[in-house]
Amino acid sequence: MRRYRLDRSAPAAWADPARLDEAQRAVLEHPGGALLVLAGPGTGKTTTLVEAVARRVEAGLDLGSVLVLTFSRRAARELSERITARVGAAVGGTVAWTFHSWCYSVLREFPRPGDPPPRLLTGPERFTRLRDLIEGSRELGRPRWPASLEVCLRTRGFAEEVEALFARVREVGFDPAGLGGLAARAGRPDWTALAEFYTDYLDNLGYAGAVDYPELGHRAVTLVEDPEAGQALRARYRAVFVDEYQDTDPAQERLLTALTAGGADLVAFGDPDQSIYAFRGARVRGLLDFPGRFRRADGSPADVRALGMCRRMAPPVLAASRQVATRLPVSGLPVAALRAHRALVPAEQDRAGQVEALSFPTEAAETEAIVDLLRREHLAGGVAWREMAVLTRSADALPPVARALTAAGVPVDMAGDEPPLAARPAAALLLTALRCADAPASLTAADARALLLSPLGGANPAGLRALGRALREHARAAEAAKAEAAAHSRVIADSSTDAALPAKVDSPANVDSPSDTDSLSGGDGPAEPEADVDAARVARGPASSAEMLRAALADPASIPDDIDTALARPVAEVGALLREVRHRLRAGGTPQDALWALWEGTDWPARLRRASASGYGARRRAAETDLDAVVALFDAVGRLGERRGPGGRARGLIADLTSQDFAADNRAGAEIRPDAVRLLTAHRAKGLEWDIVVVRGVQDGAWPDLRAQHSLLGTEQLDAPERGGLRPPETPRDRWAEERRLFYVAVTRARRRLVTTAVDTAGEDGAAGENGSRRSEFLAELGVPVVDGSSWTPRPLTLASLVATLRRVSVDQAASPAARRAARRRLAALAAAADHAGRPLAPPAHPDRWWGVRDVTSSDVPVVPAQEPIRLSGSSLTSLRDCSLRWFLEHEAHAGSPATTAQSFGRVVHALVDEVTSGRTPADLAALDARLDTVWRHVAFEARWRSDQERAAAREALARFLDWHAAKRGRVVVGSEERFSIDLSVDGRPVRLRGSIDRLELDDAGRVHVIDFKTGRAAVGARDLAEHVQLGTYQLAVREGAVDERVAPNAPAEPRLAAPAEASDRPEAPEQPEPPNRGEAPDPANAPGRPEPTRPAEAGDRHAVPGGAELVLLRRDADGDRAGPREPGEPTGSPQVQRQEALPAGRAWVDELLGQAVRTITTETFVPTKGPGCDYCSFRRSCPAWPAEGRQVVD
Template sequence: MTYTLVPGTRRTVRPLALDPSQRAVVEHRGGPLLVLAGPGTGKTSTLVEAVVDRIDNRGLSPAEVLVLTFSRKAAEELRDRIAGRLNRTVATPLSSTFHSFCYSLVRRFQPADVFTHPLQLLSAPEQDVRIRELLAGGPDTGKVGWPSSLEQALRTRGFAEQLRTALARARELSLDPVDLQRIADSGALPEWSAVAEFFEEYLDVLDAQNHIDYAELVHRAVRLTEDPDVRRQLREEFRAIFVDEYQDTDPAQVRLLQALGGDGRDLVVVGDPDQSIYGFRGADVRGILRFPREFRTRSGDPAPVLPLRTTRRFGPRLLTASRRVAAGLGVSGGIEPAAFEAFRTPRSEGCPYGAGRVDALTFTSSGAELAHLADLLRRAHLEDGIPWTEMAVLVRSGLRSIPPLRRALVGAGVPVEVATDEVPLRQEPAVQPLLLGLRVAAHPDSLDPEVAQGLLMSPLGGMDATAVRRLARRLRDEDREANRGERLPRPSGELLAASLRDPVALELLGDWARPAARLARLLSAAREQVGAGEPPEQVLWTLWSGTPWMRRLRSAVDRGGAAARAAHRDLDAVCALFETAARAEERSEHRGVAVFLAEIEGQRIPADTLADRGVRTGAVRLLTAHRSKGLEWRLVVVAGVQEGAWPDLRHRGSLLQADRLSPEGLVPPLPTAQLLAEERRLFYVAVTRARERLVVTAVQSPDAEGEQPSRLVSDLGVTVTSVSGPPRRPLSLGGVVGALRRTAGDPAASPALRRAAAARLARLAAEHIGEEPVVPYADPATWWGILPPTAAEVPVRPVDEPLALSGSAVSSLMDCPLRWFLAREAGGETVSSTAQGFGKVIHVLADQVTTGRVEADADALSEHLQAVWDQLQFSAPWVAERERETAKEALRRLVAWHNARPERTPRAAEHGFAVEIPVVRADGSTDTARVRGSMDRVETDEHGRLVVVDFKTGSTKVTGEALAEHPQLGVYQLSVQHGAVDELVDGDPVAGGAELVQLRQPAGTGSAMPKVQRQPPPEPDEHEETVAGRQLRTALETVRSETFTARINPYCRFCDFQRVCPAQPGGATVLSPGAGTSSTEEGSDGRPV
């Protein structure tokens, strides 16, 4: 078969209609020129037309024109637009980034024997890892003489970042290690002597590995252009030079331009001093302001300045707001005042969205801000018809703000697109399970219980929490059978981790455990590959391709919608991980999986991948204000504009003070006014991205010490609106389902309205894409309370064994069965470490007093208390001091109580017991309770009866009425009757009552004694049953029936589970009485909460 390539029809791009200020730039007759271009003034179009004019009308060839900018995307856009205007292809690239151009210079002019292989350019995260690897050697290696004052900082993430900034700053200023040593020797900052030594070692290591970082790349290119022959050749080659975004240049890039076009030739630079926001990268706003004096014409005059006068991005309201922000940005520097004033006062013409709209909103909490933000975006899309792609949310800090924003927006049904370089690759959700699996393959000992559970519930394992619990129970049952009671079963987590090392054992469990068995086989195969020396990329492929995860993502992409956007992001992240692995293998020459893991897990800063995958359609952009420069949308939300966060007035590089570095030495630190000016310029960039509507949001806490809006919000000059309460019903599919469900189940609604709501729910439930339902939660089969209660496959407690209970468990079950289940069985109990530690210390000392090991003396006990007190954890020093005094007072009461009981004889302290008590259930059947526990103190009274004492160190009081039926004391007395203390006395023991000794509470005002509350001995009723016996039966039947209801009791206000308790307003569900009219019935997505 023969194929013939047919050229497509070329689309001719017509010249743009330029305004007079743009035309003046295009018609500039040569020499240096500074073009001041504010937001939306058409600077890119002007630059394109100027380049085309040089080629079409002035006889230059494309190879004689050099166009420089700062990002690959901007360079590609310029290249495409220029080629389209020329209506022909060109042999040489018409535009490139500074770093790309410098790379070509180094490869072209560097001596051939310097680099035997192509240079490998390090990304910022890779450079960060290299620096931390060198620092890991520490002060003991002898290579770098770090001062003792910095030894503790060497292995910290912050010091590595500061050192990276210092090295970059040195190269931007063309400083070598010897220059840094000179500065250190001057006494300005002695620590820089070690920095100089490290810099030299760092450069040697990179040269040996054939690596180079961005700052070093520009530095070497500048050094090459200092050669007269190289400079002459380049000046002959490039007869016209254009630079976009000149305000972002650093000193090294300015020196490069001086070498290329500092002789008065045709050098046109375009920029905006109000958008100089990359000071942390070395950019200096003074560079663009000094341009007229630093790049003079051939006659020696300052370079002319032409401002672009017309903005077409936004209307008068948005323009006015942006001008008010710009008014605080400072003076014109070296630019002629008339030109600067014309630049600062543009006109608004031709905006398709009218005057525009500016809103400033404050909310009472960050949660309310996120909820209203999601609601605002959905309403803009559904009511105003703004496409998702025409909206953006901008924040000051990506690492701090983007993750919670993304979760909130996605949860509210807002499609979101986040660039892969906004967060470190290792933090991407799709990357984390692959790295976890890779770590287990490389380091098998790292497979601990937490890792095992994480892998099983990750996309690699594909199991949910219920399936993992079922697997853990099955493994515990098998372990119990295997050891036949010779030891306690191993913890579930250990069994899960062990099972992932034995695929065969998992396969024997049946089909339901197949995902776990597949994961175990994958990990085994990956371990074998690591052992065989396979590269990281191949091991990752084994993990990635061995599960249905990849197919699920492809299927999600095909279905479209929100799931497709999430799948696209996951696929992009996984591709980036594979690219990183491939690059690491190429650079490192088979250094192995362990080294790759250390590098990727060591990356602490985000960076773009080499392949730009572009922006997905149909989603709201979520990005930082820094990344938004050069972009625009119809609706822009600038979120989280809080005082203390924006402006961020912290001095950068505080330890090494890299921001003070200059060729002459150290200069004074940047004043706060300059830091504020850069933060205000960043805010200016953010607010000028909107074409139709700008919304600025912040939290204004009712608490004077809480979060407050930034001072920058007031710069907009608009009224700030305070928004209270949650948004009204969300405009989402879930919100519609929730409203329909409430209406369909509302007895107050008319029958016709309820039927209409039910019909619409049925229609939504019937919608499918392929076999997948579009709105699964519209189907009544998924609603709580519709289906009958399900029975667990495995009982809460084994039915063929006595039911293990303690006195406190019986007490908890009598108070509230649901709380007992959530705390004891579901593992939700959260005991305060402070209260627990306090009580444990007092109980230990009480034990020692009872047994005579410590003298019953308050001073002696206080010394023992002091010896261990500092080991306890408290929320604040004043809390520790308060509790210490409370503990001493409790011990004084303990001593007074102990010494005032001559009629009592102590028999035991901390007496552990376990007895089996037969229980006759309500249906007449018999069961057995195995009651276990520990009695704080057992005494005999003057009649020889046994009295159980329970020390209380909490502040909760027991009323007299409740004391008679106190379950824990009753169970202790019941246990005495069934042999719990038989070994302490001769003959049959007789219960003589039980006592609560409240050590925190005095017996009365001014009393030195503790409050003692006594429960009398048990008295059987007419059915020969005691109160404690009835309570034990009730507790046993509750657990056996597995019916754990919520019960209102005096301890509810201290309960950890109020938010999920159906008896409380905050935890009401669709099963709760009256829930149908409660706003807590469903979440914003229509699902029950």
């Protein structure tokens, strides 16, 4: 077994004194006092700082009396390690700090009297607190926000603006009262309200014993200025070193001023040309003012020295960077020091390097060239992926490059704004599992499905559907058995009671006696028999499959024994894992322990580790992403656990994490980078370096970005109180300088090769044209010619392209036999290649991965198990006939589009038509119009005018219906919205045909006529009408006895439902219709609201005879024209009616269609079929029947 040991010792070279040049030695020999060191990129700044600290220690200064401040944890850690290695001392405390970490340490060392040490809020915690307080201020009416801000108080953007303003207020040195005074002088009512709100915010922090980052700096300044604490700190630190001084803000400058007021040495390293964080409050002016702010003991300005030798960049790269640097404006520094700072010389004059400036006609061409360049450097040049980077001006330009590199097989490490931790899939899964374990009542059907399909459960959708159906069928059988038992008990009870009933009950004269009826029922009305209740429950059916799965996961022991063990295994395993974690929490375990139990409770970690080590493709990248998320989750939970203490509850931790709107800083993993090409913005690249750097998108409008940086609350206008509190507006010249400094930072990240690219669509006259772009003048400042890259046609250097080329050549009849044989040999060699663990290096080369030569796959779990009935309806038969693939995607994969307003329109009209037909609403247009108003507000439209238009159309449709409803047709109404379900046998398979018929009518001959109301605008063609599937399905159901109960022999004499009501018969107070369902358009077979009678068809039954079927087109006039807009009061006519002849008594076309549908589902042959429905299909863009619109290439 291999064993590994983490070696934390510093490199041996760090212990040896460094070889310094003359400028560096001058810094070490500085006699004391304040010193500003101008340190350009790669000039040995860090080495100089370490040696300067070592020199003071060697001179007798205790290392504990040296304070080193910088701006990142990575830099602070490296400085600490290098200093301790160099001086050879075992230091108990920290040597180098970030500004924030040092401020936090002194606040904890010198707490306010009577207060515990403050708790530091993370960025997400601070933001969440701000949003909550803003919402609370609206409810309390304090402060009184200006009317101009009322509309945006609830938005995330407003909270971000407030957060930025409060940070700037503390940076420049204001308190809430000072901001209020400035608001009065500047005439800013928004600042007045914010000053009052800031007071409330600080009070809230005080009550919670918390502090945020801006307040941290402010309190540290106050502490250092305090006579007692400040004197102790000034006595402790005799030498202060500051790295990256150009990034300091005014608050940090005040801190350094107070800390070194006792005469301590202050050595600051900075570069005015790399001052790029003005948006954070760091202005280049702070560095330029250093000599005057930190003076010598005699009152003269501080010394300024410059480091002049560059060890990073090859001479060509350094020369290009000097071309840019000479155009950067700087004033206020000694001329000699500035000249030495700008005139850097390379440490190695003969070192090879390369600088290129390329322009492309399109972004796609630019990206393709970048991908090819990086792959060639790696494959031909041997450059490691981690030694290459692509930099952009904005984060928006990174994703296209990341997608292209990923598609080409290039590993990518993209720095950007991470999603909130709770939104990252792996972390979200563990938090969901933790919540469901801690609070079982919170487990929803959606949670259950997510957990079972997740890596924790390992179920697949087909298996989960099969399990849900099995659970539902088992519950249905149990309900039926219970109803049958209840009915049997009822019969026995009735038979035993009949003899004991009083004689008067049998007397017709006394049956309706109120007193007798009440005494028998024991209540205010007749009791509903228990058997009837159970029968109704059976008709409604058991809970949904999703709810059954939820219940099974909550109690795995409730799963029936006769259900397939393989199907039930995921539920049993996840349920047992949740139960174990719940017991651990109840026994006093911490949330960290519970999360670890969830993480280690399955083989998910092992699978992720294997996928991460596979070294190939998207599977590895996805695994690494999940592992990163899990590491970040445990890091965040650890931090929250430290703050909450041992008594922290799981639900509180979950609430903290799920309330965060953006990612917190991740301590774990931030210092360990994968072997991948870095993609990041120029701002994030500062302080980093690579062998190969590509600076992308250097074109006008993007770089430089000269748009004015205005904020809603005027944050950028705030300045220090001693400067009047207000900063002059930023000028275009200021923006140019800031953008040029940012470009300078980007180009100085390269060690050996620098490539800058731009999209340039300008013509010979230099005009970019509409929607075009033109390369930035920054490209010309590099001093190299800009090369047109439009002719760049690289041969892709990817494994996939190599395999594709070899496959193409192996079957190309135009190629020579020798070439074809060679291609096949190489394919075989690639397919057989494997790494040391036996994993294939080129999976796409193996014929098993060539989809185009493989048979169509089949699932281990059938779409409909053989023992279960195939459930079909008229709409599903239509879908299967038109395109079986679309049926599968919509009905089985549930990948269809959400409901449309047209479907909602139809639901409203059908509901009101049913109420009139069933007699619950009078057949009066004014009454229907009033009812329409009550439900129309539930129908969502994107525009008011559209809602008004459709509302008028609905009224016209109802008017046509009333005209048709009142007409004499020699038939009586016997059913409305009549649901049916009938069991058939088709080709030996059980089939359950279900549906809902809009209206049933019976003629004098006893034949049943089916009516189907349509609210679409189009009529059906004559040829299609004869075999209209939905009408044919309804007639088939009538023929097979599905509606016999409604059309008994005496039905024409005693119709169950009302015929058109006369005015005198209309009810006085009609019931209000229910609002329409706003979910997806329901299958008529699944429409809610009525019990679903299930009747098996039996041989020899005499069933109702279909007399034909009719489509009543409520949006078309009887003359066949589609109805258009009408003037108010203009009468409407009858609707267009299209009739389908009655089905014959024997086998008809619909029987053949039903048989074909059953065979399609049984054989699972779901193929795409072109037709008119393609124009409205959600899957057309990915359908193989439409190659022009996108398909997967498999051959």
